[in-house]
Amino acid sequence: MGSGISQGAGLLLAIVWAYCGFRLGGFAHRPTYGKRRRAARASIGWLLFGVVGVGAQAVGTAMMLSAGWEFGGDLVWVALPVLLLPLGFVLRSSWPLLRRAARTEVFDRAEPVAPEDRTAAANPRLVVPVQATAVGALFSFYAVFLHRALPPFAVDTVILLALLAAATMALWLRQQRRQQKAANATRRRLPLVLLKRVAVFAIVVAGLVGGIVYGGQASRLPGSVDMHAGGPDWGGGTEGAAHAHHGGGAGSGSTTSVADLTGPRTGTPDARFTLTARATTVRLSSGELVDGWTYNGQAPGPELRVREGDLVQVTLVNRLPRAGVTLHWHGLDVPNAEDGVAGVTQDAVQPGQRHVYRFVAEQAGTFWYHSHQVSDESVRRGLFGALIVEPRDAAGEPARELTVLAHKWKLRSGRYVDALGVADRLRRERVVAGSRMRLRLINTSNRAAALGLSGTPFRVTAIDGVRLNRPTELSGVQLDLAAGGRYDVEFTMPSRAVRLLDLDKPDAALVLSPDGRGDAAPLSAEAPRFDPLHYGSPARTPFGAGSEFDRRFEMILDDRPGFYDGSFVFGFTINGELAPHAPTFMVREDDLVRVRIVNRSDVVHPMHLHGHHVLVLSRNGTPSTGSPWWSDTLNVRPGESFEIAFRADNPGVWMDHCHNLDHAATGMMMHLAYTGVSTPYEMGRASGNTPE
Numbered sequence: 282m283g284s285g286i287s288q289g290a291g292l293l294l295a296i297v298w299a300y301c302g303f304r305l306g307g308f309a310h311r312p313t314y315g316k317r318r319r320a321a322r323a324s325i326g327w328l329l330f331g332v333v334g335v336g337a338q339a340v341g342t343a344m345m346l347s348a349g350w351e352f353g354g355d356l357v358w359v360a361l362p363v364l365l366l367p368l369g370f371v372l373r374s375s376w377p378l379l380r381r382a383a384r385t386e387v388f389d390r391a392e393p394v395a396p397e398d399r400t401a402a403a404n405p406r407l408v409v410p411v412q413a414t415a416v417g418a419l420f421s422f423y424a425v426f427l428h429r430a431l432p433p434f435a436v437d438t439v440i441l442l443a444l445l446a447a448a449t450m451a452l453w454l455r456q457q458r459r460q461q462k463a464a465n466a467t468r469r470r471l472p473l474v475l476l477k478r479v480a481v482f483a484i485v486v487a488g489l490v491g492g493i494v495y496g497g498q499a500s501r502l503p504g505s506v507d508m509h510a511g512g513p514d515w516g517g518g519t520e521g522a523a524h525a526h527h528g529g530g531a532g533s534g535s536t537t538s539v540a541d542l543t544g545p546r547t548g549t550p551d552a553r554f555t556l557t558a559r560a561t562t563v564r565l566s567s568g569e570l571v572d573g574w575t576y577n578g579q580a581p582g583p584e585l586r587v588r589e590g591d592l593v594q595v596t597l598v599n600r601l602p603r604a605g606v607t608l609h610w611h612g613l614d615v616p617n618a619e620d621g622v623a624g625v626t627q628d629a630v631q632p633g634q635r636h637v638y639r640f641v642a643e644q645a646g647t648f649w650y651h652s653h654q655v656s657d658e659s660v661r662r663g664l665f666g667a668l669i670v671e672p673r674d675a676a677g678e679p680a681r682e683l684t685v686l687a688h689k690w691k692l693r694s695g696r697y698v699d700a701l702g703v704a705d706r707l708r709r710e711r712v713v714a715g716s717r718m719r720l721r722l723i724n725t726s727n728r729a730a731a732l733g734l735s736g737t738p739f740r741v742t743a744i745d746g747v748r749l750n751r752p753t754e755l756s757g758v759q760l761d762l763a764a765g766g767r768y769d770v771e772f773t774m775p776s777r778a779v780r781l782l783d784l785d786k787p788d789a790a791l792v793l794s795p796d797g798r799g800d801a802a803p804l805s806a807e808a809p810r811f812d813p814l815h816y817g818s819p820a821r822t823p824f825g826a827g828s829e830f831d832r833r834f835e836m837i838l839d840d841r842p843g844f845y846d847g848s849f850v851f852g853f854t855i856n857g858e859l860a861p862h863a864p865t866f867m868v869r870e871d872d873l874v875r876v877r878i879v880n881r882s883d884v885v886h887p888m889h890l891h892g893h894h895v896l897v898l899s900r901n902g903t904p905s906t907g908s909p910w911w912s913d914t915l916n917v918r919p920g921e922s923f924e925i926a927f928r929a930d931n932p933g934v935w936m937d938h939c940h941n942l943d944h945a946a947t948g949m950m951m952h953l954a955y956t957g958v959s960t961p962y963e964m965g966r967a968s969g970n971t972p973e
């Protein structure tokens with residue numbers, strides 16, 4: 282998006298302009314006409330440099346704008362005015378004055394400058410516009426890099442312009458005083474000047490250091506984190522009657538507790554599992570070792586297979602030496618209390634403890650489970666596995682299927698390795714030619730997985746556990762799978778080999794063939810990306826772009842360097858804030874909700890809403906025209922905006938976060954909460970509940 286360049290350049294620009302201002306401030310004190318003219322010429326050079334820099338900022342803004350108003354509107358409204366306004370004054374008043382000084386004929390270069398000329402050189406009209414541009418450039422840097430404005434932008438514009446006006450006024454008064462003095466002193470007393478500068482420098486440094494230390498301290502999260510600290514966002518709808526904040530303290534009215542929103546407490550389960558978390562050394566197929574955490578000593582954890590409609594009971598036992606653990610059923614829309622988010626829907630299961638989950642598997646498809654306590658580290662180490670819900674009616678199911686979990690393992694050596702399951706080397710499977718084959722692809726890593734299937738045409742038959750309507754045959758396209766997302770692909774096994782590979786690590790490949798030998802040419806890393814937006818055929822959906830929505834939310838994803846919980850991070854924000862300060866989207870049961878997600882940052886964010894599947898309405902303004910595209914983990918790339926919709930039909934407090942779990946761990950998360958539902962659980966150091 283080019284913003285990275287212009288962001289970094291913004292600070293440089295401020296420095297250049299500050300230096301220009303500094304030079305012009307000393308202009309009145311050039312002792313001779315010769316030195317004075319030289320100074321004027323050099324300053325012109327620096328000013329030109331500064332003007333070119335402003336031009337570059339404008340170009341950067343135009344580039345952002347080309348992606349759409351939502352990506353550059355704030356720059357136009359907020360970052361540019363504070364830069365262009367003072368620059369106008371520079372061009373109107375400083376520039377001609379400086380040009381005149383640079384062009385004056387000098388007869389005797391050593392001749393001392395006459396007092397009236399010194400006064401003229403200290404003219405505020407010459408000096409102050411340049412200094413004001415430096416201040417404006419600093420504000421602009423702030424608005425581009427440190428805190429991008431959210432709509433409506435006018436508020437930020439007014440505030441920054443007012444501050445700029447005040448700063449300019451102060452600089453003007455200061456320069457007027459200096460002008461009065463300029464006539465008297467031929468030479469400023471050097472020691473005094475030096476002392477003053479050292480003092481100013483010391484104050485600035487002390488201020489900066491103090492600010493950083495304070496910022497770091499102030500960002501430390503309290504022992505008990507109020508997950509709704511960012512306040513409610515009602516999405517333009519009416520407020521609920523009930524008080525929805527957590528804690529259940531005084532005045533909370535009649536609320537439902539998350540703890541009561543369980544699956545069926547009685548009844549004999551149709552499927553029963555026990556998953557025991559323990560520390561395990563995981564061996565990849567290359568022999569590399571990982572200090573893993575696993576369920577049942579397996580990495581990935583055991584594949585849980587159940588049938589649609591089954592009452593599922595899973596007992597989680599924690600035998601890890603230190604960390605807490607939970608089970609989150611990623612993509613399966615279970616009742617809130619079964620969702621497995623530490624600090625929101627339960628307490629983390631500490632070593633030695635156990636927890637029982639019970640829910641009815643109501644959707645057939647490809648899902649996965651993982652711990653949602655310190656999920657970034659836990660998932661990376663191996664606390665995850667596939668959860669497959671077979672359809673109630675098995676007629677027409679493929680003869681054979683394989684589940685492939687694309688994962689990024691952190692080796693003992695500290696290196697990261699991409700693998701399919703634990704296979705970081707070629708893996709072979711025999712498949713009977715002519716049989717129908719399904720691959721269930723699950724991305725359990727933190728980055729989008731670029732998967733390539735070659736040797737056969739194929740169809741993408743499901744996304745995020747939801748079947749697509751009449752998918753057409755594809756070949757030569759790569760499958761860019763969101764972190765946490767799933768694709769099912771199906772094909773008829775040819776008589777020759779079929780190859781599935783991770784394009785980022787071509788030797789981690791799965792080769793299927795009837796005789797266990799042979800290979801297919803790998804898909805090119807340049808192959809175009811599969812795009813669900815126009816894939817398959819439309820079908821009826823319970824709501825769509827034309828529906829009447831009860832609430833509309835804006836979700837602006839961006840980046841911001843700063844502090845998070847005591848350490849400096851390059852954080853990714855939702856609506857300008859890091860957790861827990863991002864707003865909580867508030868809904869009432871049965872609301873029809875529309876969300877616009879805009880990614881203004883430079884990296885992709887796979888956004889995952891718990892407890893609901895969302896229908897994609899459009900991307901970058903282009904309506905979805907293929908099969909209904911339901912998603913639970915949506916890759917939002919830089920410069921993309923999505924309109925999505927969902928029915929609020931699963932009461933609770935639900936996490937909504939980036940499934941690049943290290944983004945989530947540094948604050949890229951928020952909640953969707955139903956009015957009248959509160960959680961008795963707490964997040965933070967005191968409770969030991971750290972969902973990310």
Ligand code: C2O
Pocket residue numbers: 609611651653765889891936938940
């Ligand atoms: Cu797969 Cu909130 O997680």
Ligand code: CU
Pocket residue numbers: 853885886887939940941944945949
């Ligand atoms: Cu992210």
